[in-house]
Amino acid sequence: MFPKPQAFLKSNTYAYESQPMVKPTGFREYDARWLFEKEINLMGMQALGLGIGTLMHERGVRPDIVVGHDFRGYSASIKMAVINGLMAAGINVHDIGLALSPMAYFAQFALDVPAVAMITASHNDNGWTGVKMGIDRPLTFGPEEMGRLKDIVLEAKFDVRGGGSYKYVDGFAEVYIKDLTSRAKLKRPIKVVAACGNGTAGAFAPRILEMLGAEVIPLDAELDHTFPRYNPNPEDMKMLHALRDKVLEVGAEVGLGFDGDGDRCGVVDNEGEEIFADKVGVMLARDISAIYPNSQFVVDVKSTGLFNTDPVLKANGAKTDYFKTGHSYIKRRVTELGAIVGFEKSGHYFFNPPIGRGYDDGVVSALAILDMLDRNPDKTMADLRRDLPKTWGSPTMSPHCDDEIKYGIVDKVVARFKDMQAKGETVAGSKIVDLITVNGVRVVTEDGTWGLVRASSNKPELVVVVESPASEERLHAMFKAVDAVLRENPEVGEYNQTL
Incomplete structure (x- = not known):
């Protein structure tokens, strides 16, 4: 029986090298991201592979998966740990080697394979790793699949049946390139x-x-x-x-x-x-x-x-x-x-x-x-x-906020803006005409100026974006107003970049 993962293990210890470590917050809304060696170890990645394989069996998916990895110093070793877990769960692995994420998605079609697990931290800083996964091409996991995968892995509810296989797909990059250039x-x-x-x-x-x-x-x-x-x-x-x-x-x-x-x-x-x-x-x-x-x-x-x-x-x-x-x-x-x-x-x-x-x-x-x-x-x-109508917009700005609390902070921000709207209060000196809460809150004022606050799905951060069709002055006023609401929560840290 594969051991139940621990949320934290001290490095350079017997336990660290003999047990899986998986920090629960690494399971994001639609993929997985961890700081390698601090939040997950190689046995933890093996547990993740077992979990993906188990979920495939639960969903009745043919036991074949494409696996690739990005160009980071540790990605290849992480990929092999995931592959070990997949094979232990009876999954047939088609390894396309060093790849782009879309190359792995393309491989699902080109190789007629239903599932994908791409080892990548995307644009995250060095030290991060992660997996983008899917079992229903061209879709990748959403919250429902990620929630079930998290439960399987953290509770060690693995279907360890063995019998998986490994195949390296040599030269697949050329197949991808030919497809795009034909x-x-x-x-x-x-x-x-x-x-x-x-x-x-x-x-x-x-x-x-x-x-x-x-x-x-x-x-x-x-x-x-x-x-x-x-x-x-x-x-x-x-x-x-x-x-x-x-x-x-x-x-x-x-x-x-x-x-x-x-x-x-x-x-x-x-x-x-x-x-x-x-x-x-x-x-x-x-x-x-x-x-x-x-x-x-x-x-x-x-x-x-x-x-x-x-x-x-x-x-x-x-x-x-x-x-x-x-x-x-x-x-x-x-x-x-x-x-x-x-x-x-x-x-x-x-x-x-x-x-x-x-x-x-x-x-x-x-x-x-x-x-x-x-x-x-x-x-x-x-x-x-x-040729486009003129608007003034911000880059994506991300103040630090710990994974464990960021969604709670966003809930507070949403409630604060709802209260302001109910009381007829203004934002940046303008009436609130709409609150869009499908993902965090987008506060829209009567001249079309808006500000968004949401939780980042892949890092311990919030996300702030503002735009105004009226003027650059209104853009800055909206950012100042949104930031003032954020600063009511001392847990919110510094931005990575601002206006």
Whole structure:
């Protein structure tokens, strides 16, 4: 019988090397994230593999799974621990080796395998590890599956039946690359800076873009799991500023920044302006809805209000559904509504056929952006940006808040804004006209200015985003008002970045 995991074990002890350690808070809303060796050990990852296998049997899923890992110094060893657990549960493992997350999702289709477990900490700082999982392609786990998996693992309710197998799928990266490049090339050699933050995408994204006819200037594309310049995170202003500087230096038409596991893409235009991913989504929605009128889109609650108010989208008959933030939530909503694309402010884009297969792939997103430029040869990326109605928006800002308390803090913030609305109090000097509470709280005032507070799904943080269609002054006023409510809770720490 495999031992029941412990929440904490002291390192460099007999217990640490002979028992599984799994901190419960690592089971997030739609994937798993831990600080390796501090919150989970290798035996804990083996327990996780056993848990995934057990859940597959419970759900009647064929016992075959794709497994891959990202480029971090410890990911391969973690992957093998997970594989040991999967095989002990009687699962047949198809190991595609070093991979992007979307490469693992693609493998479910290409290899006709129902399940996936991708070992990645995505854009998290070094020291973090995690797993993105799914047993119903192209979907990944949501809260219901994660809750059941947590119960199985922490209570050691494992189905240890043995009989699993292991197969290494040699050369699978070439299959993925061939799939993405088996399409028409760009009509002209668009000059692109491809920034990879020394993450996994550096091995694949520049090459794919070049094969499709782009003129590619790689930036930080050499794999280096120490991430010497900045974290590979296209929401991080350090990465965006480095991308901006290179775009201006070489005179590129666009800068594309890929995150650590290649499922997101950030954008800098030809004038060096960093365009937040939700605004890029509006630009793409305009382009796509012109080709496919009456298109259905899905966006997360962090995204700009332009999806509802943009006159071009209205003229094209586009419809947009605002839903919970999180790649699993948006992916499911896109499938449920049959939307052609789902957009997240974080840069996760989910293209359904005929553009994609329903999962998030930063390279597919990059190709959609290049196709948009190709279809608009008389306009630059900056021109397309300026064509949008003007709004002032913030980056995603994340004050520290411990995992154990962050949801409780958000509940307090929601209650505080509800009380303010009930009493007729103003926010940033303006009347509250709407409170959207599908995911945290989005406070909307009468001039359209809004502020969002929610709990991060993958780190011990809160998430704050503000936007105003009125003025930059109103943007700052809303941030000040939202932050004042947060500061009523002393447990909320410092921001990673602010306005």
